[in-house]
Amino acid sequence: MGKYAVYKVEKYDDTALYDAVSRHFEAHDIKSKIPAGAKVLLKPNLVVDKDAAFSVTTNPRFVYAVIRYLKNIGVEDITVADCPGGALLLFSEMETVYRKTGYSFLSEFAKLNTDFESKDINSPEDSVNKNFNIINAVSEADFIINIPKLKTHNMTCITAGVKNLFGCIPGLQKPAFHAKYPAVNDFSNMLVELAQTVKPDFTIVDAIDIMEGDGPTNGKKRHLGLTFSSCDVFSMDAYIVNFLGVPEDFVATVSASRKKNLVQEDMEIIGDADFSLEKPILLPSGFNATSGFGKLTAKVKTTAEKLISAVFMSYPQMNEKCVLCKKCVVTCPKNALSIENKKIVLNKKVCIGCLCCDEVCPNAAVDIRKKIKTQR
Ligand code: SF4
Ligand code: SF4
Incomplete structure (x- = not known):
């Protein structure tokens, strides 16, 4: 049986974050799942070059806590990689994105990827998209830790684990997918196939400060004070959407995952699952x-x-x-x-x-x- 873990964290404080991250990793026994000498890839959300205070990107202190935990369990080869949205890298260097998002200090502890060379990786046999062009930092990793920011999204309604993996596709290939799949259901089916291809080993979600309203980049910051994790990204997204009280039909990535029988029904929930929202999430x-x-x-x-x-x-x-x-x-x-x-x-x-x-x-x-x- 798969598991979700939910832990409260009130603020981006290094001690509290390390404690919560440790509990998430231990809840899923991640230490035993990372092969010795593995190249570990951390995939945060760095869609734009905005400061963490805007709640658009995965908070760098959250990623720092993950890196510290990995170092403490003996993982040495850690890379942080994401390819920002649209044409951003035609206007800005990746170093500038790391600086503006507050990630630069992480270079003392992990590699910050600036190489967007990519190659085609085959997707599962029943996919509409037979392969995806994925950046090498992702396709060459031995263990992938997906670290999304929980936000609303004006196309997919909510973005969490599955949608975050769209940043594994280089630069302007991302808008090209929008042109290829203008209907949200087709686009979301593509995202699910991409997630099946990338196959993240573990997903841990920064939902301490989230974005509501007209996300993913221009909505309003809202404090939620939670972190979520699972080794099953599809079931975890469905759990979060239901937890938020958002109709599943609004979130086409979850509907597409369900159609493919990727959402498990009998998951165990551990941690602070008794939490409830004080007021509904403001949708796009x-x-x-x-x-x-x-x-x-x-x-x-x-x-x-x-x-x-x-x-x-x-x-x-x-x-x-x-x-x-x-x-x-x-x-x-x-x-x-x-x-x-x-x-x-x-x-x-x-x-x-x-x-x-x-x-x-x-x-x-x-x-x-x-x-x-x-x-x-
Ligand atoms: S709408 Fe925004 S992205 Fe477009 S030109 Fe104006 S400021 Fe730039
Ligand atoms: S197709 Fe329309 S909505 Fe999409 S980027 Fe262009 S102007 Fe914006």
């Missing part, structure tokens, strides 16, 4: 169309959301905070954005509503508006 605006429907059941609300999403789509609308940095223009997988008369202009006819533009915007300059779908 695209998932709130039925919020005024009162006390309808989740099933009725989900059906209403589906009907609404058949007619409406989330479109970006740039606000006065835009500084014309062009990150969204270069990242957009459909070339739907251009600069005209010192303004970002959207071509609604080709926009697929993936909101990669919002994800890479450093200035929260992208408002999301539900509008009637434009015929393509």
Whole structure:
């Protein structure tokens, strides 16, 4: 039987973090699972180059606690690697991303990857995607520890363990997947196949400060004070989504995992599982169309959301905070954005509503508006 562990941690304090991380690793007996002399890869969320205070990225003190624990159990070869979102690395060096996210000090204790050479890795036989091009730091590791930040996400509603692995794909190949799979269900099926291909050995989630509202990069920080872990990333994501009280149907990565029978029903839960939310998580605006429907059941609300999403789509609308940095223009997988008369202009006819533009915007300059779908 698989397991989830949940432990409370009130703040990013090194002693408290080390204590919680140790309990997570011991709960799953990770020490016995790491081969002697293994290359261990830590995969945090470094989607953008923002300070940890924004709660966009995995907190560096959390990753530091994982590194300290690994060192104490004798692991020497530790690499931290993630490939940021969209076109960020065309505008910035990876060293700058590590500096701005507060990760640079970790170079004393682990390798901080700056090499995004990649190769094709075959996916499971029944996959739509027969292989994935994955950065070598991930594909050459002997043991992969996935360290996501728990956030809302304007496309997949919630992002945790499965979605975090999208950063194993190099640079602009990520927006290309949005162009290939514009429908959220197809895109999420791809994410699940990618997770089956990467096969993380262990996932430990930073949910001490999370993001709610219009995540993954421009939502609001919220204190939750929790950490989650499991060796089964698919079941863990389903557990977290249910724990948050979010209808599973809203989270297409969980629905896709269930369709593939990857979510176990009989998992053991250990730790501080008695915790309950004081108030509901604020979902991204695209998932709130039925919020005024009162006390309808989740099933009725989900059906209403589906009907609404058949007619409406989330479109970006740039606000006065835009500084014309062009990150969204270069990242957009459909070339739907251009600069005209010192303004970002959207071509609604080709926009697929993936909101990669919002994800890479450093200035929260992208408002999301539900509008009637434009015929393509
Ligand atoms: S919307 Fe954001 S990413 Fe796009 S040009 Fe303006 S500031 Fe840059
Ligand atoms: S403009 Fe449309 S297609 Fe381009 S990144 Fe934004 S939402 Fe996606």
